[in-house]
Amino acid sequence: MADITDLQYTAEHEWVLVEGSIATVGITAYAAQKLGDIVFVDLPAVGSTVAEGKVVGEIESTKSVGELFAPVNGTVVESNDAVTASPELLNSDPFGAGWLIKVQFTELPELLDFDAYTALTGP
Amino acid sequence: MTDSIPTNASERHSPLHDIHVAAGATFTDFAGWQMPVRYSSDLAEHHAVRTAAGLFDLSHMAEIWVSGRQAAQALDFALAGKLSAIAIGQAKYSLLLAPDGGIVDDLVVYRTGDDHFLVVANASNREVVAAELIERAAAFDCAVLDSSDDFALIAVQGPKSFEILARVAGVDITGLADLKYYRSTPGRFGAHDLLVARTGYTGEDGYELYVAPDAAAALWAAIAAAGAGTGLVPAGLASRDTLRLEAGMPLYGHELDLTTFPVQAGLGRVVNLAKEGDFVGRAAVEAGPPGGARVLVGLRSDGKRAGRAGYSIFDGDTSVGTVTSGALSPTLGYPIAMAYLDAALSEPGTALELDVRGSRVAASVIALPFYTAPDKHQTAPDERKENHG
Numbered sequence: 130m131a132d133i134t135d136l137q138y139t140a141e142h143e144w145v146l147v148e149g150s151i152a153t154v155g156i157t158a159y160a161a162q163k164l165g166d167i168v169f170v171d172l173p174a175v176g177s178t179v180a181e182g183k184v185v186g187e188i189e190s191t192k193s194v195g196e197l198f199a200p201v202n203g204t205v206v207e208s209n210d211a212v213t214a215s216p217e218l219l220n221s222d223p224f225g226a227g228w229l230i231k232v233q234f235t236e237l238p239e240l241l242d243f244d245a246y247t248a249l250t251g252p
Numbered sequence: 253m254t255d256s257i258p259t260n261a262s263e264r265h266s267p268l269h270d271i272h273v274a275a276g277a278t279f280t281d282f283a284g285w286q287m288p289v290r291y292s293s294d295l296a297e298h299h300a301v302r303t304a305a306g307l308f309d310l311s312h313m314a315e316i317w318v319s320g321r322q323a324a325q326a327l328d329f330a331l332a333g334k335l336s337a338i339a340i341g342q343a344k345y346s347l348l349l350a351p352d353g354g355i356v357d358d359l360v361v362y363r364t365g366d367d368h369f370l371v372v373a374n375a376s377n378r379e380v381v382a383a384e385l386i387e388r389a390a391a392f393d394c395a396v397l398d399s400s401d402d403f404a405l406i407a408v409q410g411p412k413s414f415e416i417l418a419r420v421a422g423v424d425i426t427g428l429a430d431l432k433y434y435r436s437t438p439g440r441f442g443a444h445d446l447l448v449a450r451t452g453y454t455g456e457d458g459y460e461l462y463v464a465p466d467a468a469a470a471l472w473a474a475i476a477a478a479g480a481g482t483g484l485v486p487a488g489l490a491s492r493d494t495l496r497l498e499a500g501m502p503l504y505g506h507e508l509d510l511t512t513f514p515v516q517a518g519l520g521r522v523v524n525l526a527k528e529g530d531f532v533g534r535a536a537v538e539a540g541p542p543g544g545a546r547v548l549v550g551l552r553s554d555g556k557r558a559g560r561a562g563y564s565i566f567d568g569d570t571s572v573g574t575v576t577s578g579a580l581s582p583t584l585g586y587p588i589a590m591a592y593l594d595a596a597l598s599e600p601g602t603a604l605e606l607d608v609r610g611s612r613v614a615a616s617v618i619a620l621p622f623y624t625a626p627d628k629h630q631t632a633p634d635e636r637k638e639n640h641g
Contacts, residue, residue, distance in 0.1 A: 162278070165490060166295040168580045169556045187609070189557065191294050191579055192490050194609070220293070 133224055138246035139200045144224060145240055152201050152237070155228040156188065156219065159250045164190040167219040172197070172208040172230055179205060181238055186229070188219065203234035266311040267404045267465040268472055275486055283375035285312040287489055294490035298582040301454050301495055302625075304483025305410030307475055308492060310460070311468065314378035315403040316371040316385060320394030323367050325529075330388035331361070332514065332537075334527040338363050343434045343451055347514055347522050348373075348381055349533025353541070354510035355517070357381050358502065360451060362436045367394075370447065370462075372405075374504045388532060404468035408475060409458030409495075411625070412482045417448075417459055420478040423471070433457075441471050453492065455499025456625050494579050497588065500550060500621025506561060506576045507548055507590055513541040516592065517548045518620065546573060546592035550622055551604070553615035556580055558587040559606040565591055566605045566612065572597055575606070581622060588622045589615070 136144045142160035146153040161167065169189040179185045179199035186197035208230045212218045218227040241249070264285045266272070272279070277288035288309060290297060300306050318327055324336035333346040340363050348356040357377040362370045373381040382398040389396050408417055418428060425431075425439035425448050432450060439446035444467040452458040463471050476484065493503070502508050502517055514523050514537065523537050553559055559578040564571050578589030589606070597604065602617040 165278075165290055166293050168295075169558075171557075189580075191298075191494055191582065192289070194560070 134243040136224070137240035137242060138249075139198070139240060140249060141198050141200075142250075143198065143200055145200050146228075147237060150233055150235070151206065152203070152232045152234055153228050154197075154200055154230050154232060156195075156197075156223055157246070157250075158223045160195070161219050161223045161227070164188065164195055165192050166190055167216045170212050170216045170219065170229070172213060173199075173205050175205050175208055177205050179203060179232060188216075197229065199232065200240065201232055201234040201238060202236070203232040205230050206233045207231040264312070266309050267468040268309045268311060268406075271469055271472055272309065272486075277486075277488060280489060282312055282489060283378075285375060287312055288486070290488040290490045291486045294488060294494070295582050297485055297487035297491035298494050300483055300485045301410045301456055301487055301491065302583055303411070304485075305408055305412040305416055305458070305479060306454070306485055306487030306491065307472065307479065308407040308409065308487050309472070310405040310407055311403070311465070312375035313403075313405050314373040314375055314381060314398070314400045315405075315462065316373065316382050317397045317399050318369045318371060318385060318389060318394055319397070320367055320392070322392035323369050323389075323394040324363075326385075326389035326392035326394045326396075327361065327369055327371075328527060328529065329392070329531050330385055331359075332523040332531065332533065333361075334524040335361055335363070335369060337527075340365055341435050341437060343436055343449055345434075345522060347519065348384060349514070349523075349531075349537065350510055351532055351536065353513045353533050353536030353539075355504075355508045355512050355514065356384060356510065358504055358508055358519075360449075362447065362449060364436065364438070364447065376505065402464065403462050404465045404471075405460060405462055406468065406472055406475065407452055407458060407460045408479075408484075409452045409454040409487075410456050410484075412479075412484065413456075413458040416475065416479045416482055416484055420471075420474050422474055431459075441467055441474070444471075446471075453499075453501060454495035455501070455621065455623055456495070493577075494582055497577050497579055497590070498581055498583055498621070498623035500590070500623075502548070502590075503577060512592075513537065513545065515547075516541055516545050544594065547595050547598050548576075548620070549591060549593050549598045550618045550620040551575070551578075551589040551591055551606070551615045552618045552622075553587040553589065553606050553613050555613060556587065557608045557611075557613060559589040559591075559608060559613070559615065563589075563609075564607040565593065565615070566607060567597060572604065583623055587613075590620070593617070 280289035327335035436449035447462040
């Protein structure tokens, strides 16, 4: 699990870990907690092209359905089969084993840093 | 991620609010009340009720007294059931019908004395039920009093409910060990009166305790303490909804509304056409719903994606109905839903499709309820589906 203060964030409650040209994407603990127990995750296929801001997947809890937005333009190089098999990983370890997809990108859009995201969700 | 994160805009707080905050609850708006939707995990809370016990705050529910020499006759006229026929200490699931046969609310009525009945209505229908009861009782020698603000309501639900309730410090409940399903009994908690009923909305054995608001926090704490080591957990409205759905119990505003006749919802037995005298809705119910009226069915679908309220149901290319409630069943492991369909499609085994956000998912009609508690003792078959929102 990465240090959450080093991650970047979106206003849609996703986190992004940038390593070279690969962005690892997940949802924040705040989002997971608000959704409740997550019981179904639908992720884009490896090799698919994703566009920043577009819906690329679904996250369902017992009570509601959330959409997964691509935070960057690029190509999905890996998707986390462990979370599709065990969606509860999103609740138990959202910043670690609950990561969702890895996207190869060419250009990184402007994202929120930890302080800016924390200001968004409140204390 | 997304915009489906709930907002908290409502104002009314339960007398147990501070306890819920201290327990880390997430809140949701429910009929103008801020009520706990979950404390930690709604799945864990659901499973706790099925295997041990859950502690629910239902203080948002409406309690209305109908009292007086002709209270029973007034209720026979006002409601669909024959309330004059129930004994002191008995409870009855009933309906308040509109003159045209639609359902204004579903309720539980407790007879606490010859001339005393407590009507418990859904929080969202408090005002309309109180107003209707006042109007319908006007010609009778009785008084209708909306006492909702005088009651907190705490439910203990699950197979260990009796074991827990029997050892709550400071609680003395008359005849608890012999209290049967859909029966109530008076009790005491310190200096406070209790009304304890073996009723619930989870499909499990359990009890509901009506108590003065200023005693609610101490009672909650005493029950929680008595439940230590049994697996009792505080449980929120999210788990209550999946529990009642598995038990095939209707929720007002989803399965029941002003456009639905009781028979369509499988509640024909709740309407007592044999009782003497007129009652509101009688003529309409005797005439029956319009030809071709849809009926409530259970659906089981494939995969893990639940059909949720509002999703369309297809028979081939034809839209044949809409889901009223649905979830991935925590107990059963597959998606379940309730929906209104044409009678011709209501036979168990009928193959249909759900439109889950643009994807077709195979579903089939199955009998309600989806789940029945394995060892729910003292439950008469015709009472099993009696319930309340």
